[in-house]
Amino acid sequence: MEKEKHSIGRCVPWALVAVTVLLAAWAVGETLAIYASGSYTRELAGRALGRWSWGAALWLALALGGSRFRPVPARIPPRKPAQEHPVRRLGLWRGLLYALALALLILGVGNQGMRDVLVKAIQICTECIGLG
Amino acid sequence: MGKAMDWLRRHAPTRRRWIQLYAALLYNAHLKGFIQGEIYTGPMKNLCVPGLNCYSCPGAVGACPLGSLQNALAASSVRGPWYVLGILMLFGLTLGRTVCGFLCPMGLLQELLHRAPTPKIPKGRITRMLSYGKYVTLGLLAVALPVYFGAQQLPLPAFCKYVCPAGTLEGAVALLAHPENASLFSMLHGLFTQKLVILMLLAALCVFCYRAFCRFLCPLGAIYGFFARVSLLGIRVEEDKCTHCGLCLSRCPVDIRRVGDHECVHCGACKAVCPTGAIAWKGARVFLRQQPPKRSVPWRALAAAGMLALLGGTLWLANRPAQETAALPETVETGYQVGMAAPDLTVPLYGGGEFHLWENRGKVTVLNFWATWCTPCVAELPYFDRLAEEMGDQVRVVAIHSNLVTEDVEAWLEKAGYAHLPMALDESGEISQALGVSTMLPVTVIVDAEGRICYNAVGSVTYAFLLEQVQAAQ
Numbered sequence A: 001m002e003k004e005k006h007s008i009g010r011c012v013p014w015a016l017v018a019v020t021v022l023l024a025a026w027a028v029g030e031t032l033a034i035y036a037s038g039s040y041t042r043e044l045a046g047r048a049l050g051r052w053s054w055g056a057a058l059w060l061a062l063a064l065g066g067s068r069f070r071p072v073p074a075r076i077p078p079r080k081p082a083q084e085h086p087v088r089r090l091g092l093w094r095g096l097l098y099a100l101a102l103a104l105l106i107l108g109v110g111n112q113g114m115r116d117v118l119v120k121a122i123q124i125c126t127e128c129i130g131l132g
Numbered sequence B: 001m002g003k004a005m006d007w008l009r010r011h012a013p014t015r016r017r018w019i020q021l022y023a024a025l026l027y028n029a030h031l032k033g034f035i036q037g038e039i040y041t042g043p044m045k046n047l048c049v050p051g052l053n054c055y056s057c058p059g060a061v062g063a064c065p066l067g068s069l070q071n072a073l074a075a076s077s078v079r080g081p082w083y084v085l086g087i088l089m090l091f092g093l094t095l096g097r098t099v100c101g102f103l104c105p106m107g108l109l110q111e112l113l114h115r116a117p118t119p120k121i122p123k124g125r126i127t128r129m130l131s132y133g134k135y136v137t138l139g140l141l142a143v144a145l146p147v148y149f150g151a152q153q154l155p156l157p158a159f160c161k162y163v164c165p166a167g168t169l170e171g172a173v174a175l176l177a178h179p180e181n182a183s184l185f186s187m188l189h190g191l192f193t194q195k196l197v198i199l200m201l202l203a204a205l206c207v208f209c210y211r212a213f214c215r216f217l218c219p220l221g222a223i224y225g226f227f228a229r230v231s232l233l234g235i236r237v238e239e240d241k242c243t244h245c246g247l248c249l250s251r252c253p254v255d256i257r258r259v260g261d262h263e264c265v266h267c268g269a270c271k272a273v274c275p276t277g278a279i280a281w282k283g284a285r286v287f288l289r290q291q292p293p294k295r296s297v298p299w300r301a302l303a304a305a306g307m308l309a310l311l312g313g314t315l316w317l318a319n320r321p322a323q324e325t326a327a328l329p330e331t332v333e334t335g336y337q338v339g340m341a342a343p344d345l346t347v348p349l350y351g352g353g354e355f356h357l358w359e360n361r362g363k364v365t366v367l368n369f370w371a372t373w374c375t376p377c378v379a380e381l382p383y384f385d386r387l388a389e390e391m392g393d394q395v396r397v398v399a400i401h402s403n404l405v406t407e408d409v410e411a412w413l414e415k416a417g418y419a420h421l422p423m424a425l426d427e428s429g430e431i432s433q434a435l436g437v438s439t440m441l442p443v444t445v446i447v448d449a450e451g452r453i454c455y456n457a458v459g460s461v462t463y464a465f466l467l468e469q470v471q472a473a474q
Helices: A008-034 A040-067 A087-110 A113-121 B002-011 B015-027 B031-036 B065-074 B082-094 B098-102 B105-114 B125-130 B133-151 B158-162 B165-176 B179-187 B190-208 B212-216 B219-225 B247-251 B269-273 B299-319 B375-390 B409-416 B430-434 B463-473
Strands: B235-237 B279-281 B346-348 B354-356 B364-370 B395-401 B423-425 B443-447 B453-458
Touching: A087 A113, A087 B082, A113 B065, A113 B082, B015 B098, B015 B105, B015 B299, B031 B299, B065 B082, B065 B133, B065 B158, B065 B219, B082 B219, B098 B219, B105 B165, B105 B190, B105 B212, B125 B212, B133 B158, B133 B212, B133 B219, B158 B190, B165 B179, B165 B190, B179 B453, B190 B212, B247 B269, B269 B279, B346 B423, B364 B375, B364 B463, B375 B395, B375 B463, B409 B423, B443 B463, B453 B463
Parallel strands: B364 B395, B395 B423
Antiparallel strands: B235 B279, B346 B354, B364 B443, B443 B453
16 A cells, blocks of 8 residues: 655644634633623633633644554545445334334424424524624 | 627536525525514424524524524423434435535535635545534534533523524524614624624635535534435445545545545535446435436426425415404503503413502513523523512512413422512513514513603613613613
């Protein structure tokens, strides 16, 4: 198998974009927490967003560093033989899952879940659109 | 003329693009909403649409599956989220991520942005790693946070609230663009700024990176990706014809490892480059007859007629003139706007007794319209409870639940334990209608001692703000 040449230069623009987005997420998270105005939920969410962005930055840095040492095969390995996923077994799974989906739908209509969807959908979700 | 026709022929939308446009129009068939600045409140919103389309968009005729999932999970301590799960399973089994490639308005917008003539960021190992970010978004923002906070009686659709660009663009921007909704500008705070920044960043990223939101953040794509192997429709490889040349993978704009896997949006770009014709649509034998027999039912014509009928029917249902509403009772003669005399209202209280607005003349009255399923409403209830506790001798405070009830409000109130705040239920919706409460919550109405409305607005309030308004009314 040929080994693909690695170019750290190709990673740089992506790294810059990722770091910028993560720093922005951290800043937004911390700002949210500071201006939480006594709301525990907002403060918690803000802190979580801030912490998550640092975690994601660390993960990304490790992945970028580690990616240099993993070769990528030039040719794609052949797929597993079709016998492992015969059509009949797939059809059976589909049938079972469809039956499950229909059962969930009927249950959901029966326990007023459909009405809950309607109730939320016919009201403007002010927080979903960022209006408070 | 010839050059123009040639240009049109070369730049004509593909079939997939036409289907995307059709889906976007079908989901947002309430065209009257864009003209009037109001959302659709009809029965079609019982159903979820397959793609990401905010239900607060003035044109939306169906519910958003992702928003509905988060709300259902937030209420899962009261009622199982079976309906939304069933709908998502049905869409996943039938369409899989074909929804992303054909039926999602956000996907369409991203593809249109990507057509800008700029340098493009190619896919690679980094984008492949970032593509797992949507599973993090699904698990954390769309599932864990709503369930966790919902269990504490604080419904929090975290993805919708903090990230979703569809809500910002289709909901906020579409509503704010209408002059009738100018009052909403007063509700813009840090949250809107945050969401607008996210929208701008994603839009900019989509110009350089194909479908950046779909690939890296969209929880709905993550959900549909689980059904990649079992979905009825989509793209697949015929193993007996495949020579494993890898042209399909190199041509594919997203981060697939195999055609038709959980990352594939079934755009069909690989199908055009396969040298052996090994890539085909699932269900092609049923849905795409290459050589129709001589005497056959014209399935394509029937399908096209069916789609047109569906679109026409949806447009008619969503935009027909509204039925006349029943006349308000004579007691509600005055009005709900600031400066008008408030109408006399009587509403039964939880725990017994009634509240009569006119009986409280001589005192400032604060009415708060709320609902258990409305997060900002629930978050501000403690302020009204505190107001009732500290200024109960000077101010009468009542919290009135919307007529749209999704759970046992009494049981909810018992658990919440607001000891000082009288609670009422507007069962018929007449109180809300009389005071101009429309499709948004929370609403706070303040009536001064002489019975005149001095504050009536949508949006969350803080305790300090309430105090200021009450003092101004005294």
